[in-house]
């Protein structure tokens with residue numbers, strides 16, 4: 452059992468149960484909040500503190516909404532590329548199937564192969580019109596189920612739009628056994 456830290460959620464990972472529990476606890480950096488809204492800098496004392504509290508509440512609300520959207524999207528779509536979200540208690544906690552995330556170790560073959568293959572599969576598609584392409588390049592958002600790709604971070608609207616368009620293509624075409632050479636990647640990405 453361990454805790455993983457996402458930008459929006461803290462995730463309690465329990466491989467023995469085959470489940471993860473996602474809590475809407477975003478990573479809030481006070482410095483970033485100050486930069487985002489200059490009135491924070493101008494305000495002082497209680498009102499300054501109050502502004503920060505309001506901003507933190509705003510972030511938590513966004514994380515709750517993300518959890519809830521993830522659950523609803525899974526229920527509506529049931530696409531096999533999605534790691535099933537079995538249950539959500541109004542977005543305050545989501546229960547999702549566990550999948551071992553694709554390694555981020557730079558020595559790992561999977562990691563460079565993952566990036567190479569994603570670049571090739573999305574080459575020529577208008578992915579960036581629908582989603583932050585980096586979301587689909589972070590292997591930490593994916594695992595394998597058998598020889599199929601599985602995504603577990605799909606709470607954001609733009610990610611869901613991209614999945615509506617490219618989910619089938621990704622599910623059908625991603626091949627964990629394919630070996631992409633550096634030259635092939637250069638030519639096709």
Ligand SMILES: Nc1ncnc2c1ncn2[C@@H]1O[C@H](COP(=O)(O)OP(=O)(O)OP(=O)(O)O)[C@@H](O)[C@H]1O
Pocket residue numbers: 455456457458459460461462464471534547548549550551552591592603604605606
């Ligand atoms: N179903 C799952 N199985 C295994 N690990 C998971 C699962 N869901 C999430 N994790 C782990 O928890 C981390 C954070 O989860 P997730 O990406 O869903 O949260 P987030 O706050 O939306 O993240 P981000 O930082 O990408 O915005 C993931 O990077 C992954 O390591």
Ligand SMILES: [Mg+2]
Pocket residue numbers: 457591592604
């Ligand atoms: Mg993530």
